[in-house]
Amino acid sequence: MDTPSDVLHRVFGYDSFRAGQQEIIDHVVDGGDALVLMPTGGGKSLCYQIPALVRRGVGVVISPLIALMQDQVDALRALGVRAGFLNSTQGFDERQLVESEFLAGELDLLYLAPERLRLEATLRLLGKGDISVFAIDEAHCVAQWGHDFRPDYLELSKLRELWPDVPRIALTATATPATHAEISSRLGLDQARHFVAGFDRPNIHYRITAKSEPKRQLLEFLREEHQGDSGIVYCLSRSSVEKIAEFLNDNGIAAVPYHAGLDAATRAHHQARFLREDGLIVVATIAFGMGIDKPDVRFVAHLDLPKSVEGYYQETGRAGRDGLPATAWMAYGLQDVVQHRRMALEGDDAHRRRQVLHLDAMLALCETVSCRRVMLLDYFGQQGSQPCGNCDTCQTPPESWDGTVAAQKVLSAVWRLANERRQKFGVGQVVDILLGKKTAKVLQHGHDTLKVFGVGADLGNAEWHGVVRQLLAQGLLAVESDYGALVLTEASSAVLKGERQVLLRRDTLRPARAKVSSPAKGQAAAELPAEAAPVFERLRAWRAGVAKEQGVPAYVIFHDATLREIATRAPSSLSELSTVNGVGENKLAKYGEQVLETLQATT
Structure with a gap:
C-alpha cells in the first residue's frame, strides 16, 4: 500500500x-x-x-x-x-x-x-x-x-x-x-x-477606502493596479451587478455579471468563462465564488459592505490562492452602514442579535486605525499577531481626531428634531441643517430656526457624512428600520453631557496603493529572472491552447506556480521535469514531451 x-x-x-x-x-x-x-x-x-x-x-x-x-x-x-x-x-x-x-x-x-x-x-x-x-x-x-x-x-x-x-x-x-x-x-x-491552521493570508493586501464615487474609484483601482488581471467584484444587489458589469465593459474592461436572477445556463456560461479565460472579471452577488479553485485571481473588490467578517474573509480569500500578491479592496460609505443597520433590525430577536453582532464586527474592521490583518486574525481566535505591514492602515497609518464636539452637534440636531418638532429625518436633512443650507425641505419644515442650524460650517458635506457614519458604527446613533431616520441610542446621552470622548478616524479618499501591486502583464510573471519571463509566457500560451482543446480551465493542466518553476529551472529531460513541484506521474506522461518541446522552441 x-x-x-x-x-x-x-x-x-x-x-x-x-x-x-x-x-x-x-x-x-x-x-x-x-x-x-x-x-x-x-x-x-x-x-x-x-x-x-x-x-x-x-x-x-x-x-x-x-x-x-x-x-x-x-x-x-x-x-x-x-x-x-x-x-x-x-x-x-x-x-x-x-x-x-x-x-x-x-x-x-x-x-x-x-x-x-x-x-x-x-x-x-x-x-x-x-x-x-x-x-x-x-x-x-x-x-x-x-x-x-x-x-x-x-x-x-x-x-x-x-x-x-x-x-x-x-x-x-x-x-x-x-x-x-x-x-x-x-x-x-x-x-x-x-x-x-493559521488564518493568515500574508500575500493578500487588505485595503478599505471611503466611498465617494464608487464606479470611478473601482475603475481607477483596476486601471492603476490590476490591468489585465482576473478578479471578482462583489455588489449587494442584482441591479448593481448588472450596472457595474456594463460600466466596466463600456470602459474597455472585460466583465460578466453573475447573480441568482440569471438563468442557470447563463450563470454556468459566465462561470466557465471566468475559469477558462485570462483577465476576465466577474461582477457578482455573494451567490458566486464558494469553491472556485481558480488560483490566479489577483483581486477581490467590494462595492458594498459585507454582512459579516466571516463572509468578508471567505470572499477575499478567493484572491491569491497561488500564493502570489493579491488585493482585497473595498469602497465603504455611510449608506452601507444605514442599509445594514436597517437590515439588522429585521427578523426575530435571536436573528437581530446575531446580525447586530456580525455588523458591529464588520464595522470595527472598517473603522479601525490599527492593523486590519491583526483584527481579522483576532476575530477568528488567532491572537497575538504583529502588525503585518501589508494593509492600508500599516502602510499609511490613518489620523484620528477628537470628534466629541462634532458628535455633539449631530446628536443635538437629532434630539431637537425629535423633541422640539416631534420629527425624525435621515442623514441628508440633518447634515443640511448643520451646514445651514436653506433648501426647500429645510424651509418647508422651518428647520432654519433650530438652534443648531448652521453650527456645522467648520466641516464640509462629505466630512459630516463621515462623522454620521462613524457615530452609527460606534452605536452612538441608530437607524429606524422603516424610513431610515436617525434616532439616538442609550449611549448618546453620555456624549451630549460631555461625559464621553468620541475619537473619529479622518477619512482619506485616496490612500496609498499597495507597495506590491500587479504589473500590467499580470502578477504571475513578477519576480521571474529576466531570461525566464518570455519562457513563462510561451508556456502559458501552450497551456492555454491545450486547455481550450480539452475544454478545461488552464489550471487543470498546470498552475502558474508550476510554469514559473519550469521557466526558471529550464529542465532539459523528463527526469529533470519530474522534479518540478506540481508535475506528477500522469501529467509528466501526458504533457512532458510537449513542455520540453516548448522550452526548446524558446531557446
Missing part, C-alpha cells in the same frame, strides 16, 4: 506537505474523524483526497458546489485519479454509469451534493459499496451565519450512525470559535480531533 508521501509525490507531484497537512492525513488514514479549519489556498482538498487514495475503497465527498463538480472531477482525472460525481445536472444514463463504477470499485473519489443523501436510493447505493472516507467540504454551510447555509447539511450527522467504521473529515476555510463549535455540534464531531 502506498504511503501518503508516495501518493503526494507520484500523483500530485509535490515533495513535501504544507504545514499541518501530514498530521491531518495520517490521522484520517488511521481511521480517525477530523474537523479541519484551514485558510483558502492552504491545501484542504489533499487532506481528504490522499486518505481516499491510500485507504481501501472509495472516498465520498459531500460538496454543495454542483456547478463546479465537473471541473473538480476534470482536475482529478488530469492527475490520473479515478473520480466521478452524482448530482441533479446529470441524465439517467450518466448517473447509472457512475453508480456502476462506484459499485465495481472503479472510482477513487465520488462527489455528491448533500441533498442526494436524503434520497433512499443514494443511501442504498452507498450501502452496497466500499467507502474509504467521508469528506464534508465547505462545512461552514451548516452554520446559521452562512449565506450558503444548506439545511441538507444538517442530515450529515447520521453518517456516523450508518457507517460507524468509516472516518469522517469536515473542512472549512472560515470559522470563528463560535462557528467552529456550531459545526462540531451539528455534524456530531465533538469527539473528533480538531485541527486549526
Whole structure:
C-alpha cells in the first residue's frame, strides 16, 4: 500500500506537505474523524483526497458546489485519479454509469451534493459499496451565519450512525470559535480531533477606502493596479451587478455579471468563462465564488459592505490562492452602514442579535486605525499577531481626531428634531441643517430656526457624512428600520453631557496603493529572472491552447506556480521535469514531451 508521501509525490507531484497537512492525513488514514479549519489556498482538498487514495475503497465527498463538480472531477482525472460525481445536472444514463463504477470499485473519489443523501436510493447505493472516507467540504454551510447555509447539511450527522467504521473529515476555510463549535455540534464531531491552521493570508493586501464615487474609484483601482488581471467584484444587489458589469465593459474592461436572477445556463456560461479565460472579471452577488479553485485571481473588490467578517474573509480569500500578491479592496460609505443597520433590525430577536453582532464586527474592521490583518486574525481566535505591514492602515497609518464636539452637534440636531418638532429625518436633512443650507425641505419644515442650524460650517458635506457614519458604527446613533431616520441610542446621552470622548478616524479618499501591486502583464510573471519571463509566457500560451482543446480551465493542466518553476529551472529531460513541484506521474506522461518541446522552441 502506498504511503501518503508516495501518493503526494507520484500523483500530485509535490515533495513535501504544507504545514499541518501530514498530521491531518495520517490521522484520517488511521481511521480517525477530523474537523479541519484551514485558510483558502492552504491545501484542504489533499487532506481528504490522499486518505481516499491510500485507504481501501472509495472516498465520498459531500460538496454543495454542483456547478463546479465537473471541473473538480476534470482536475482529478488530469492527475490520473479515478473520480466521478452524482448530482441533479446529470441524465439517467450518466448517473447509472457512475453508480456502476462506484459499485465495481472503479472510482477513487465520488462527489455528491448533500441533498442526494436524503434520497433512499443514494443511501442504498452507498450501502452496497466500499467507502474509504467521508469528506464534508465547505462545512461552514451548516452554520446559521452562512449565506450558503444548506439545511441538507444538517442530515450529515447520521453518517456516523450508518457507517460507524468509516472516518469522517469536515473542512472549512472560515470559522470563528463560535462557528467552529456550531459545526462540531451539528455534524456530531465533538469527539473528533480538531485541527486549526493559521488564518493568515500574508500575500493578500487588505485595503478599505471611503466611498465617494464608487464606479470611478473601482475603475481607477483596476486601471492603476490590476490591468489585465482576473478578479471578482462583489455588489449587494442584482441591479448593481448588472450596472457595474456594463460600466466596466463600456470602459474597455472585460466583465460578466453573475447573480441568482440569471438563468442557470447563463450563470454556468459566465462561470466557465471566468475559469477558462485570462483577465476576465466577474461582477457578482455573494451567490458566486464558494469553491472556485481558480488560483490566479489577483483581486477581490467590494462595492458594498459585507454582512459579516466571516463572509468578508471567505470572499477575499478567493484572491491569491497561488500564493502570489493579491488585493482585497473595498469602497465603504455611510449608506452601507444605514442599509445594514436597517437590515439588522429585521427578523426575530435571536436573528437581530446575531446580525447586530456580525455588523458591529464588520464595522470595527472598517473603522479601525490599527492593523486590519491583526483584527481579522483576532476575530477568528488567532491572537497575538504583529502588525503585518501589508494593509492600508500599516502602510499609511490613518489620523484620528477628537470628534466629541462634532458628535455633539449631530446628536443635538437629532434630539431637537425629535423633541422640539416631534420629527425624525435621515442623514441628508440633518447634515443640511448643520451646514445651514436653506433648501426647500429645510424651509418647508422651518428647520432654519433650530438652534443648531448652521453650527456645522467648520466641516464640509462629505466630512459630516463621515462623522454620521462613524457615530452609527460606534452605536452612538441608530437607524429606524422603516424610513431610515436617525434616532439616538442609550449611549448618546453620555456624549451630549460631555461625559464621553468620541475619537473619529479622518477619512482619506485616496490612500496609498499597495507597495506590491500587479504589473500590467499580470502578477504571475513578477519576480521571474529576466531570461525566464518570455519562457513563462510561451508556456502559458501552450497551456492555454491545450486547455481550450480539452475544454478545461488552464489550471487543470498546470498552475502558474508550476510554469514559473519550469521557466526558471529550464529542465532539459523528463527526469529533470519530474522534479518540478506540481508535475506528477500522469501529467509528466501526458504533457512532458510537449513542455520540453516548448522550452526548446524558446531557446
